[in-house]
Amino acid sequence: MDSNNSEVETHSPSLLSPPSEEEYTSLARAEVAVKQHAMQCGYGLSRKKLVKNKSKTDPQIRRRDLRCDKGGIKRGEGVKRQSGTRMTGCQFEIRLHRTEYSTWQVKVYNPDHNHPPSESTAQHAQYRRPNNEQKALIQSLTASGVAPRFVVAALLEKDPDSLVSTAEVYNEVARLKKVRLNGLTPMEALITELLDDEDWAIWYTTDDIGHVNFLFFAHDEAIDLAQENPDVVLIDATYRTNRYNMPLLHFMAVTAVGRTTSIALCFLPAENETTYRKAIQAFKDLVMGEIKIEVFLTDDEAALKTVLSVIFPGVPQLLCLWHINQNLRSKAQKLWKINTTSEEENKANEKKRQDVMDDFTKVLISRLRSRRVPSFETC
Numbered sequence: 001m002d003s004n005n006s007e008v009e010t011h012s013p014s015l016l017s018p019p020s021e022e023e024y025t026s027l028a029r030a031e032v033a034v035k036q037h038a039m040q041c042g043y044g045l046s047r048k049k050l051v052k053n054k055s056k057t058d059p060q061i062r063r064r065d066l067r068c069d070k071g072g073i074k075r076g077e078g079v080k081r082q083s084g085t086r087m088t089g090c091q092f093e094i095r096l097h098r099t100e101y102s103t104w105q106v107k108v109y110n111p112d113h114n115h116p117p118s119e120s121t122a123q124h125a126q127y128r129r130p131n132n133e134q135k136a137l138i139q140s141l142t143a144s145g146v147a148p149r150f151v152v153a154a155l156l157e158k159d160p161d162s163l164v165s166t167a168e169v170y171n172e173v174a175r176l177k178k179v180r181l182n183g184l185t186p187m188e189a190l191i192t193e194l195l196d197d198e199d200w201a202i203w204y205t206t207d208d209i210g211h212v213n214f215l216f217f218a219h220d221e222a223i224d225l226a227q228e229n230p231d232v233v234l235i236d237a238t239y240r241t242n243r244y245n246m247p248l249l250h251f252m253a254v255t256a257v258g259r260t261t262s263i264a265l266c267f268l269p270a271e272n273e274t275t276y277r278k279a280i281q282a283f284k285d286l287v288m289g290e291i292k293i294e295v296f297l298t299d300d301e302a303a304l305k306t307v308l309s310v311i312f313p314g315v316p317q318l319l320c321l322w323h324i325n326q327n328l329r330s331k332a333q334k335l336w337k338i339n340t341t342s343e344e345e346n347k348a349n350e351k352k353r354q355d356v357m358d359d360f361t362k363v364l365i366s367r368l369r370s371r372r373v374p375s376f377e378t379c
Helices: 027-040 132-143 148-158 166-181 186-196 220-228 273-288 302-311 321-335 343-371
Strands: 045-052 061-068 093-098 104-110 200-206 212-219 232-238 248-254 260-267 295-298 317-319
Touching: 027 045, 027 061, 027 093, 027 104, 132 148, 132 166, 148 166, 166 186, 186 200, 186 212, 200 220, 200 273, 212 220, 212 273, 220 248, 220 260, 220 273, 232 302, 248 273, 260 273, 273 302, 295 302, 302 317, 321 343
Parallel strands: 232 295, 295 317
Antiparallel strands: 045 061, 061 093, 093 104, 200 212, 212 260, 232 248, 248 260
16 A cells, blocks of 8 residues: 555554454354454454345344454544544454355455554453353352452453453443343342242331332241240341441341351331331241240340330340440540540540440459350440
8 A cells, every 4th residue: 555645554464464264154153263363463353234134034144244443433523522542443344254055254354454453452342351151250259249359360360361350340240230130129129039039038018109118038047047046136227238328127146156147137217116116026927936035135225125125025135245335435435535735645545445444344254254144245
């Protein structure tokens, strides 16, 4: 090509060579082959056009057009906002034709590129996308709660040549979530899955416009474990666990070896006697039944304690040590503040705080030992 008659810079086939015009048994095999060749030669291919025959009853693909992934024009061309682009308007193009024998022939339609070869295959999004095996591993690890950066590490350990980055992992997780939701809201999808799975006990209510305003659920194995260890039940509310800002009531049991284990969870619209009554009644009906509970450990929530006294009359209620420690520490911090300009006073107040906590711990341990009762340190 005469460089004086064209502003397009071309490169020799040895750098960005087109694939050989071979014949393949299927369109998929032909497409994989030409894309592998492109990756080895420093460029990428994207689908441009699909041509089918004119049959109305059984239209079949007769040609697949592929172009350099730097071809085309910049998206948003003509708008005021300026942004970068990898597009160069490259005219390289190949076409995959169906033959009369139903095989697929590679034809190079335009062999010229107007850009240098890529310095790294990772510059092309198509080479960073996970394959089916990698997608399965991403799904498995994500379901187990593995962070995306560790998922990438696992992919590299399995395949050192993997180009999948954290961005591709996040994209795959988003795709899986969309598939799982299947057009439903997250809450609708959760309830649907719980109702379809016979291993879950569930109770929920909705408001006048169909929004879920109460949801209690417990797994059958957790229910069995709770009924086998009914001596101590811990109840604690946690916050900021969901986009709807619904308090989450957490029910736990203490096993024979002194370990706490989750029993049930309940999303509440508010923390008052009405909603607590629904939650505690669901806990009794769906989890414990008529099994006798020896003691409840709570965070001293007045409305919750009132409801427990009504639904489980005669069952003692104690405040768990973790909440006692938190309350005592909060009081000590208010009484002996560390925000003065005197470093000496700050050190004195810090020592007073620590002395109070140490004295409380000594008294508590002494009482527990004298009564020979177990200590439940956390909710």
